[in-house]
Every structure is written in C-alpha cells, then in structure tokens.
Amino acid sequence: MRKFSVLITLLIATFLIATTINVLVWDDAHTEAVKSLIKVFEKETGIKVNFEMLPSRSVLEKTAIGVSSQKTDYDLVAIDEPFIPQFSDLLLPYDEWPEGSKYKKPSLKVVLPEAFRAAEWKGVIRGLPINGNVYVWMARKDLIEKYQDEFKKEYGYDLGFPDTFDQLIDMAKFFTKKGIYGFGPFTIKSEGATCEAIFMFESFGTSVLELKDGKYKVVLDKEKAVKAIEFYKELLKYSPPGATAYGHSERIAAFNQGKIFTMFQWPAIIPSHENPDESLVAGKILYGPPPAGPEKRVAIRGCWILAIPKASKNKKAAAEFAYWWASKEMGKKLVKAGMTPVREDLLLDPELRSEKPWFVAIFQSMKYAVARPRFEKYPEVSDVIQRYWISAVTGQITPEEAIDKMVEEIKNVLRKYGY
Numbered sequence: 001m002r003k004f005s006v007l008i009t010l011l012i013a014t015f016l017i018a019t020t021i022n023v024l025v026w027d028d029a030h031t032e033a034v035k036s037l038i039k040v041f042e043k044e045t046g047i048k049v050n051f052e053m054l055p056s057r058s059v060l061e062k063t064a065i066g067v068s069s070q071k072t073d074y075d076l077v078a079i080d081e082p083f084i085p086q087f088s089d090l091l092l093p094y095d096e097w098p099e100g101s102k103y104k105k106p107s108l109k110v111v112l113p114e115a116f117r118a119a120e121w122k123g124v125i126r127g128l129p130i131n132g133n134v135y136v137w138m139a140r141k142d143l144i145e146k147y148q149d150e151f152k153k154e155y156g157y158d159l160g161f162p163d164t165f166d167q168l169i170d171m172a173k174f175f176t177k178k179g180i181y182g183f184g185p186f187t188i189k190s191e192g193a194t195c196e197a198i199f200m201f202e203s204f205g206t207s208v209l210e211l212k213d214g215k216y217k218v219v220l221d222k223e224k225a226v227k228a229i230e231f232y233k234e235l236l237k238y239s240p241p242g243a244t245a246y247g248h249s250e251r252i253a254a255f256n257q258g259k260i261f262t263m264f265q266w267p268a269i270i271p272s273h274e275n276p277d278e279s280l281v282a283g284k285i286l287y288g289p290p291p292a293g294p295e296k297r298v299a300i301r302g303c304w305i306l307a308i309p310k311a312s313k314n315k316k317a318a319a320e321f322a323y324w325w326a327s328k329e330m331g332k333k334l335v336k337a338g339m340t341p342v343r344e345d346l347l348l349d350p351e352l353r354s355e356k357p358w359f360v361a362i363f364q365s366m367k368y369a370v371a372r373p374r375f376e377k378y379p380e381v382s383d384v385i386q387r388y389w390i391s392a393v394t395g396q397i398t399p400e401e402a403i404d405k406m407v408e409e410i411k412n413v414l415r416k417y418g419y
Helices: 002-017 029-045 056-066 081-090 113-118 141-146 148-155 165-177 191-203 222-236 248-256 267-273 315-326 328-337 350-355 358-366 378-393 399-416
Strands: 020-026 048-054 076-080 136-140 181-183 209-212 215-218 260-265 285-288 304-307
Touching (some): 020 029, 029 048, 029 267, 029 315, 029 328, 048 056, 056 076, 056 081, 076 081, 076 315, 081 304, 136 141, 136 358, 141 148, 141 285, 148 165, 165 181, 165 222, 165 260, 181 222, 191 222, 191 378, 222 378, 260 267, 267 358, 285 358, 328 350, 378 399
Parallel strands (some): 020 048, 020 076, 181 260
Antiparallel strands (some): 076 304, 136 260
C-alpha cells in the first residue's frame, strides 16, 4: 500500500512537472504582486505559468474570444464578478475543482462569504474569489482633529468619520466653507458610474433588476431612485471644480493633494494615497465602511474570480496555481508585494493590519456588500444605467426623466433576449 501511495505521488509530480498553464488576468498592483512571485510557484511545483496581464476590458474581450465549450486558450481566467453570468456555462463549478497536491483547496470558511457570493450564479459557485474588492470609505483624520470644536459648535455633534448620509452632507458643507472640498465623486461614463448609481440606489432602498423563478424583472422604485439622484447632485455642490467629469485619475490626484475631505476608494488604489512620494495626506487617513443611507448601509463589491474553463486540459495544474495564489502562506508575501487579500485570516492579521489599516475596513465593508445587476448580458444593462445616471446627476435631464428612460431601456434589453 505504501509503495502504491509513493507511485501515485510520483505520477502526480511527473504530470505537474510536464505541465504549462496559460493564465489570463487583469492588470493592476494586485496581479503585479502575483507576477513578481510566480517563479516561486514554478520552482515549488515544476508547473510553468504563462501569465498574461491586460486591462479589464481586454480581459473580457479575450475571454469571450478564447474560451468556448469545446476549446480554450486559457487554463485559468480572471473574471470580474458582473460577468460571471455571461460565462457561467463555460466554467467548472468550484466544487468540481480537483484537490491541490501541495496547496490546500480554500474552503468557504476562510474566504469572506460575501466574496464567494460574487462567484455564484444560479446557486452554483463558478470559481474562486481572489481579491477583497469592495467600496472602502476614506476620511481625513487630521481635519477631523483640527476642526472638532468648530464643527460641534455649528452642528451640535462630534465631528468624526461620516457614519450616515446626513452626516456626510453636513461635513461636506462644513469643509467646503473651509476651502477643502467635502466630497470626491465619480462622474465619467464608465463602469465606475454604474457602481455609483447602484451604491446610491441601494442606499435609498431600491434595486434595479431582480431574478425570480427564472424571470427577470426591473424593480427600480422611481421615487427612491429620484431621491438618490437628488442627493448625489447635492454632494456635487461640495465637490471640486470639474466634478461632473471626475474619474479615477482626477479623484486620486485631488485627494492626494489634500483637496478632498472624504470619498470612497477601491482597495487596490489606496496604497497610492498612503505613499508619501505621491500623497500629501499619507498617514492622515481614516478608513471604514461607507456611510449608511436612508434605508441601509451598502458597499459595492467588485471581486475578481479565478475560473477554470471546462475545456481546459490542465485543470489540476490550474487549480494548484489558484490555491497557491489564495493560500495564507503565500498570501502574506503577496500582500507585502501589493496584493489585496480576500481571506479573513489575512485581512485581520495583526501584522498586516498595522501596515495596511484599510484591511479592517475591507473586512467591515464586505459585510454590507451588494452586487451590480446580475444578468447574462450585463454590459448592455450597465451601459443604460451609466448613460442616464450621468445625464441626471450632471443636470442634462431631470432625475424623473432619467429614471423613466432607464427603466424603459432596461426592459427593452430584457425583451431583446426573450425576457
């Protein structure tokens, strides 16, 4: 029996050594961290990794072209969570992934449960969430300390991290009068605009699309959606000049220059704010979950999922690489190189928390995580949301007109695909 076990181990090792896997991922600090340590994995396992990094949109396009039910150019692909429904039938369910030879298959208990929901479609988990990507709120600690007494005298409560939308408006007004803009918006037509729209709609208590009993239904409540738009327009009054055309680069620059009191940020970008070579406010930032809206507190989730195409001929080697990437052992090294983890034991690790104080905020925000609309043709729905959200918050059309058109055009998309 012992000889048989040794033989099996040798056969597995020989198989892995002879394997080369093709991996397609998005391009940011997280994947750069992984790339920097791939040689460690290759040395440990003998598996050769072709690691292709592309901008997010290009990853989607190459996945659509290169992965089918019959063949695949890739053994492991990273998929942004809104697109899981689009590719779900082509992906090996996570419970069918082979066990690892050297690295243990992560269980649902070690990865944040809300992150695993990002990988789920129609009751089946389609891959392994690999980054803790969720809205984290930031506020200037130094300004809170400096203006405590003056703020309390004017508003009657302690100045602190904005915990509600009412507090957010109060603080935005207060700091704008001090020559510091109260809020950093996101207002260019892109996926970020969809995120802002869903964040506001959900905070005011309404979703856009619902799947029930196999049927899609537009469920956007007009009254609540209009209030959400009006609130965001109010925030724009306390935002920097040019705030109606603000994307990631503008927000990062303005916050780093000390011009903005508070805003959301994606975790992968936060190190820029804490880098003293890039930021005047490094070491002066507090982190937490987003402020609660009138109906509830929410945080937009944007996890990337590692998925194995069913057509891959190297499933075991692909799984081994994913488990290495997701392991606690390598996680500590990858975090130091720039990775944003999704494991609870890494986010709450005392050493890592002291170095990266926003990790606790990721853990907290994930408790309030919400998804963008889940639909096989999501890009078309997102495009409708972006267009009318931006048109409304920038004053091109009324909030009421925007919601009416948004609802009608999303219904047209559903009809187009037989719903």
